[in-house]
Amino acid sequence: MNRREFLKMMALCGAYGALDRMSGGLFAAAAAGKPQRQPAKSVIEIWVWGGPSHLETFDPKPNAGKAYNGGYGDIPTNVPGIRISEFMPKLAQHADKYSIIRSMNHHTNGHETATYLMQTGRMPGDGITYPAIGAVIAMMKSHSYKGKLPPYIALTSNKGRFSENGFLSDRFKPLATGSNPNAAKFLVDGFTAPGDMEADHLIKRAEYARMLDTFSSVPGSCRELLEFEHAGAAAQTIIEGSDAKAFDLNLESPAMRDRYGRNKFGQCCLAARRLVEAGVPYITINASGWDTHKKHFESMQKIGPELDQGFAALLEDLSERKLLDSTLIWCTGEFGRTPKVDYGEPWNGGRNHFCHCFSTVVAGGGFAGGRVLGSSDACGERPASSPVSPVDLLWSIYELAGINPAAKLPNPRNLDLTILPVRKTPNKLRTLYREDV
Amino acid sequence: MRIFSYACCTIMLLCQLHASPFRQSAYFDNTRGLNRILFDFWTQKGINFPAPASDAVFLRRVALTAAGRLPTANEVKTFLNDPSPDKRSRIIEKFLHDPGYAGMQAMRFADMLRIKSEFPINLWPNAVQLWHRTIHDELAQDRPLNRIFYEMLTVSGSNFRVPHANFFRASADRSPQGLAKMVLLTVMGINPGKIPPEMIQNTALFFSRIRYKSTYEWKEEIVYTDYLPIELHAALPDGTVKKFTSPADDPRIIFADWLIKENPAYFCRAMTNRVWHWIFGRGIYPVADDLPLKNEPGNEPFSAEVQNFLNDEFIKNNCSLRHLYRVIMNSAAFQAAFPADFPEQTAYFAAYPVRRLEAELLVDALAQITGSYDRYSSVISEPFTFLPDHFRAVDIADGSISNGVLDTFGRPPRDAGTFTERNTASTDSQNLYLMNSATLFKRTNLYCRKLRKHKRQKAFEQIYLDILSRYPTAAEYKIFENYIRTSPNPGAALQDTVWVLINSKEFLFHH
Known part of the structure; x- marks a missing residue:
């Protein structure tokens, strides 16, 4: 993207930000008389x-038999009527804080395509790579977020299957922290200072850099160099500031x-x-570690x-x-x-990819807790009621984040794109919203 | 007229600081080749002539452009000591045959041809390796580009066995319209979003018989033409109507005959613009892959004469990529000094356009300086790909194999194959990496340890040769000497010098 396109895009962003705030107001007004949330x-x-x-x-599915449940059952939660897997005893104590969607489904069993669909609400193939929801939210909230850390952070690595900011600016690409937060020191490269230099040494070194700067007189006349100077100054404030302490x-x-x-x-x-x-x-x-084609139940003992x-x-x-x-x-x-376990060789009790029915959990930010949306059939193979699509799910996340999912999505080619494909059907996830939303 | 221009040039040079490491007091031979066209054009436009870049700056440009690497300290010393008057054209020739040349150009082609294993292109590692290796070898041998592209447009076969079949295989959209848009963009440099829909429909007819079928080999696909007994009338982008009556007619061969053989102007214009963009960061037209069908105000070549001259050179020399590089790199546009003396010079290539090094080049430059390379592996489950140590990022075949640093510096995703996919803008996170990364700090420390064998003046000189590909000036020595006096020890001062130069614009930018 060249500078002109970038500026044009940012101008559009600003405009849509404003639109957004307006539509946020409209949403609230539609919620008839309730206090604005x-x-x-x-x-x-x-x-x-x-x-x-x-x-x-x-x-x-405690009653589906060992061919399906591998002999593992369910346990009650702190919400009467909701039972979850025996692998989740601690989460069972907090079922009042989250809601479960048991009828998620789509049509693709490939990791990369399914990830793209769940992150963008779109299927690939039209020659456009859409940004993931994280990049869109990071962009739409850029007018209110004043922090110095990047607006979209991945712990610890990116999904890596597609360019996660799609056609949006690299400012909204997720920062993958790398390293391991469970290590003695969580080293986020670039944010965690190397060595232990004294502050006055840093000042002296910066002065030395200025004296050796052969291009010092040029930037004013050259936008590429000017842009670099701005980025360098921003990095300097992060290095000198305390924001990185969050890591x-x-x-x-x-x-x-x-x-x-x-x-x-x-x-x-x-x-x-x-x-x-x-x-x-x-x-x-x-x-990571959840692609359990082989020895699924053994893996569950650790990751569960x-x-x-x-x-x-x-x-x-x-x-x-x-x-x-x-x-x-x-x-x-x-x-x-x-849902049907593959006990044969070489899987030895494995489970494969399954897009036709699965569960998603939502909590906080306007979602109520202690509810269940949709259900699956006796063996968990198909939704039995209220099937929910990736677009339904993403729609409500955007909505609760104060972003109109039908808003235009600024893009460098100036195509007429919206954040999500616009639909006419009512939002199924509304039943999971808190009453004050 | 020409005498007058010489005079202008000389006066302008006298105004320059002679101590600048970036330019030299001499002037270009403007009587031959592309220079003749350029100087006439600049004279006509009233643009001040450029001063030539210094030998050191010139050498760095040649190495980065042709071979995707920095010149080594020894290459710098040898070149600067060479007194012969034709040393510039000789060193260009040397770097056009450098072992890094084909890898660097294959990277450019792989961006254009969307070579990657994974989403949304899904070539898979087998096809990626075959296709990239073929392109690499064909460019090393300088196979004529018209033959390469003709083969891409017409070949059928398995994408694991017939390399050029991957051209039509590597498209996220395989509808005839999708393939037509891909061909218009890649081979003609036309932005499919900007041409009338009926032209896309018409072009699509030429690709409407392409089919794909899979084999027992996982992810292998055969690209072929299905012969349908339907009569087709289709208009080519220049308006010529073609008719296929026999079911044995392969419409894409008719298209390829037209584009590559009968009316090669579109193809030549697309290729010359691509190469110009690879060298200067922008095209002869404002955007090298947004060429209009016919010139229109605001979307014209900066100089029609330059465009025509290069098209002719390209055709006359057997569509040789290496020759196109040779002509452009020997010109005053490539050898012009940066920064510009007058703002208007930049728009007309009378000053070298400055822009940040591409991700791969920057990562490789850091590896070359520190002697310590990044590691790459693929996230794709099968077959796993591990690249050997000391592997250049430029040489990575697969757009799906990357690491965080390459992504941060804007390596293109290779989804659409447009120039805009590669991002050379500067961001905060890039600077955080360069200024504050613990891993980079460790690597530069290894380099500093190697400097210990030198006396400190010599070490300072070595740092300049390794990082900036030039000798330090007397003024820079002096600044260093003063800095050492305030440092706890000379080692720390050297370490700081390395940090300063790695974070300098002179290192991070093409200039």
Whole structure:
């Protein structure tokens, strides 16, 4: 994208930001007489990359037999009538804080295509790569977010299957932190200072750089160099400032770190909470290890408790800090896993990709807790009621974040694109909204 | 007229600082080749002639442009010491045959041809390796571009066995319209969003018989033409109507005959603009892949004479990519000094256009300086791809294989194959990496350790040769000497010098 296009796009962004605020007002007005509610400030996406089995998480099938449930059952939660998998005992204690959609479905069983669909609400193939929801929210909230950290942060790596900011500016590309938040020091390259230089040494070195700068007289006349100077100055304020402390998990008490689980996923959840406190609009936790084609139940013994503890601690902690109301959380895979277990070689009790029916959990940010939307059939193979599509889900996340999903999406080619494909059917997820929304 | 221009040039040069490491007091031979066209054009436009860039700056440009790397310290010393008057054209020739040349140009082609394993192109590693390796070798041998593109447009076969079949395989949209848009963009440099829909429909007819079928080999596909007994009338983009009556007619062959053989002007214009963009960061037209069908105000070549001259050179020399590079790199446009002395020079290529190094070139330059390379592996499940150590980022075949640093610096996703996919804008996160990265800090420390064997003046000189590809000036020595005095030790001062130069615009930009 050249500079002119970029500026034009940013101008459009501004215009749509304004439109957005107007339409936000309209939404609120439509909610007839209720007090106006602030949209969610931050979104945490727990991306259970690879596809989690809905049977071992939020849609157990205790009566389907071992061919389906592998002999694992369900447990009650703190909300009467809602039961989840026995792999999720800690989350069972917080069912009042989240709602479950048990009738998610789409039509693609490939990781990359399904991820693209769940992130953009579109199928690939029209020659346009749309931005993921995180990039769109980061852009739409750029007028209100004043923090110095990037507006879209991935813990710890990107999904890597497509360019996640699509055709949007690189400013909205997720910063992948790298490193491991469960390590002795969570080193976010570029943000965590290398070495231990004294402040006056840094000042002297900067002065030395100015003296050796052979192009010092040029930038005023050259936009590429000017842009570089601006970016350098912005980086300097981050290096000198305290924003990057959000990544320093050693500032948390050992008890707090234990509560989230001393593993990578758990500490990612803790880091996500710190980033929410820093005001970052969109954080994605890309959990790994869930593509359990082989020996599914053995893998679940490790990853199940990690998800359970980290997610439960995040809900409880945000709730205690009165941040759950302004923070929207959604937790899903790109699809689920085949409800019928494959006990044959070489799978030895594995589950494959399954797009026809799976579960997604939503919490906070305007979503009510303790509810269930939709249901699956006896074996969890097809939705039995209220089927929910990726667009339905994304629509409500945008709406609760204060963004009109039908708004124009600025793009460098100036095509007439909207954030999501515009539909006429009513939003099914409204039944999961809090009454004051 | 020409005498007058010499005079202008000389006066202008006298006004320059002679101490500048970026330019030299001499003037171009404007009597031959592209220079003759350029100087006539500048005279006619009233543009001040450029001063030539210094030898060191020139050498750095040649190495980066042709081979995608910095010149080594030894190459710099040898070139600067060479007194012969034709050393510039000789070094151009040397770098056009450098082992890095084909890799660098294959990277450009792979961007254009969308070579990647994964979403949304899904070539898969087998086809990526075959296709990239073929392009690489054909460019190393300088196979005529018209033959390469003719083969791409007409060949049928498995994309794991017939390399050029991947041209039609590597399209996210496989409808006839989608293929027509892809051909218009890639081979004609036309933005499909800007031409009338009926022209896309007409062009689509030429690709309406292309089919794909899979085999037992996972992800392999055969691209072929299905022969339908339907009579077709289709208009080519220049308006000529073609009629296919026999079911054995392959309409894409008729299209390729027209585009490559009968009326090659569109093809030549597209290729010369691409190469001009690869060298200067923008086209002879304002945007190298947004060429209009007919010139229109606001979307014309900066100089019609330059455009025509290059088209002729390209055709006369067997559509040779290497020759196109040779002609342009020997010209005053390529060898003009930066910065411009007068703002209007920049628009007419009478000053070299400054822009940030491409992601791969920057990462490779850091590796070359520090002697320590990044690692790459693929996220694609099967077959896993691990690249050997000391692998140049420029040489990565697969657009799906990347790392965070390459992404941060705007490596193109290769989804659509447009120039806008590559981003050379500067961002905060790039600067955070360069200024504050712990991994880069570790690597530059390894480099600093190697400098210990030199006396400190010599070490300072070596840093300049390695990072900026030139000797330091006397003034720069002096600044360094003063800095050492305030440093805790000379080692720290050298370390800081490396940091300063790696963060300097002179290193990070093509200039």
